[in-house]
Amino acid sequence: QVQLVQSGDEVKKPGASVKVSCKSSGYTFTNYGISWVRQAPGQGLEWMGWINNYNYNTNYAQKFQGRVTVTTDTSTSTAYMELRSLASDDTAVYYCVRDIQYNMDVWGKGTTVTVSS
C-alpha cells in the first residue's frame, strides 16, 4: 500500500537548519509530486512548498521563499524539506503529502520539529 515514512523528531536551536525526509513506497514515485505542510501547536495547517518528482520543478509559499528548499532523490523515492534560520515560531509538526493533479491524497505521519534555546 502507499506509504510516506518521515524521519524522526528533531530539536534545534534558534538560527539552525533542519532537514526532514519523506520516503515513499507502494507507488511510482515520479508520477507524483510531494507537498510539505506544517502545523504549529494548536494551530491550523500551512502549505509550505511542493516538488514535482519527475522534472524537479518547485513552488514555494511566499512566506517561506528563500528560507525553505524542497528536493527529491528519485533513486531512493525520498523527498526532503530543509528549513533554515529557525526561530521559535517554526516549532511545528511537518507533514509530507503525496500530490498529483490538484489532489493531495496520502499524508505522512508527521515530524515534530522543536526550536528551543
Next chain:
Amino acid sequence: QTVVTQEPSLTVSPGGTVTLTCASSTGAVTSGYYPNWFQQKPGQAPRALIYTTSNKHSWTPARFSGSLLGGKAALTLSGVQPEDEGEYYCLLYYGGAWVFGGGTKLTVL
C-alpha cells in the same frame, strides 16, 4: 495576502446534515481553485476526503460530498456519525501555491 475563510465551529446532531464552507478573499471560489477537503482528529495526521471540488477518495464515506455553493467551496455531511467529530480544513489553489483555510471544528452533539 490571500485569506481562505471557514466557519470556526459548527455543531450538529447525530444523523443530521451540516454544510461547511470555504471562502476566498480574492472573490468567488470556482472549480479552478481545485478545492480539497481534509479531516483531522486530535493527535493524528490529516486525512484527505475530497479533491477537485467534488471527487471522493476510495476511502471517503458516502455521506461526505463536495460542491460549490454561493461562491464558496462546500463540504456537506449527510447522516452525521459521532466519529465525524473533528477539525475540517479546506485547501484552495492559487496558480502555483496552495492556501489552507483556518479550519472548522465540528462537534457532534
